[in-house]
Amino acid sequence: MSEKLIEFRNVSFRYRDEQPWVLNNCSFDIHMNEWAAIIGHNGSGKSTIAKLINGLLFPQEGQILINGKEVNQETVWEIRRDVGMVFQNPDNQFVGTTVQDDVAFGMENRGFTRDKMLEEIDRNLRAVGMQDYRLTEPHRLSGGQKQRVAIAGVLAISPRVMVLDEATAMLDPHGRAEIMDTVSEVRERNDLSLITITHDLQEIVQADRVIVMNGGEVWQEATPREIFEKKNDLQKIGLDAPFAALLADELQLAGVPISRTGPLNHEELLEDIWTLHSKT
Template identity: 75%
Template sequence: MGKKLIEFRNVSFRYGDEQPWVLKNCSFDIYEKEWLAIIGHNGSGKSTIAKLMNGLLFPQEGEIIIDGQQVNEESIWSIRKDVGMVFQNPDNQFVGTTVQDDVAFGMENRGIPREEMITRISETLSAVGMQDYLLTEPHRLSGGQKQRVAIASVLAISPQVLILDEATAMLDPKGRTEIMQTVNNVQEKNELSLITITHDLQEVVQADRVIVMNDGEIWDEAIPRDIFSKKDDLREIGLDVPFVAILADELKANGISITKEPLNHEELLEDLWTLHLKT
């Protein structure tokens, strides 16, 4: 692991004094340039974690440190320069009358010089494949195109951390795949820390590390392969496992020796082909 970028230290949160705790004494670290997926059933606390990282909420107990700064009301504007967030519904993030205006908005608020803004608008829209839509009105875009522009708007402020909070949930499978390919390319090029909060198992298996939330607590934290090896335990807390993992179990039950927990169809086919060559 590299340098710690985000630290949650015994963080607890609830939406009101009489409400139940949404997060309970959560501690974990996020590192520079890593892809962390946070999963859990609805109400498990995962989206609350995202809002706490971005300073949209503040913990009642514990502390959050981002790049050496404690997240509080005094540091919040500095924190938001480092942490960009893309939500499930991109329409909630649009403020400009054109794609160009929308990408420029965050930079204008930060006083970035006009020449630099023009360069960043061009670079970020090119990075997400939307350079030909500069003067298009956002409401004329498809769902996937809107998410690309929302991602470009966040990238334009040059954050260290990009959070996707169910950002592909409203897209069809093709759109989800395209957006995640775009995000993956952007992360590698810009060397960002990427945090995805998602129900999409195909996103989860691509991550470097996974945190599983259950009833406001960290249920487990490991690499995807280790997480999805606990199929029965995951089902008990209301989570699915990848279809390829279920298929591998069925093959094992029928006497076919799968040597490892496959995360995708390519791994399973490779294992089966190796087995075939041995026989």
């Protein structure tokens, strides 16, 4: 396994002293160039993890290390150079009057030269397919287009890790698929780790590893396929199993043989059915 980039060491957090712990003695690692998905039902602690990674919150107990540096009040601005965040509602991130102004904002704060900013604006808008909208006002964009611009703004500051905190929750299924494809492509072209935080199991199929949160604790760590094989257990902790996995079970109950265990998506399921039945 590659070098550790993010380390949670026995982290506990709660928003008020009289409230229960949102995270309870939580430990896990994220590695360099890894795509890790963090999933869980509402209230499981997954979005709190995103805010802790970026120093928007600090743990009451335990340690968080980013690239070997502990996240605290003294290091938070240095940490944020390594961590780019894309939130659920992109309107909350827009500060520029045009798309290019918004992508330039983070670079201006870091003292990029004008020539470098123009180069990075063009390169990163092209990376997310938004180069034709650079002079457009952000409020005129669709939800999916806004998230693409938010991703371009994050990429422009060259972070070590990009965190998507429920970044597709406000999009329709087509928009979600487009954003996940975009994210997959830009990750392959850029030397960065990716953390996707979601409650939608359809979004984890491309991840290298999945961390399942339940009750503020790490419930399971495994590959997407291994997680999908635990359909009944997932439903017990409030997560719906993917449609392809449920359909595979129903087909087997109906006498249709399925050789693949826990298909990740409907393409795998169709391929399996076609391969098996083309031989009969």
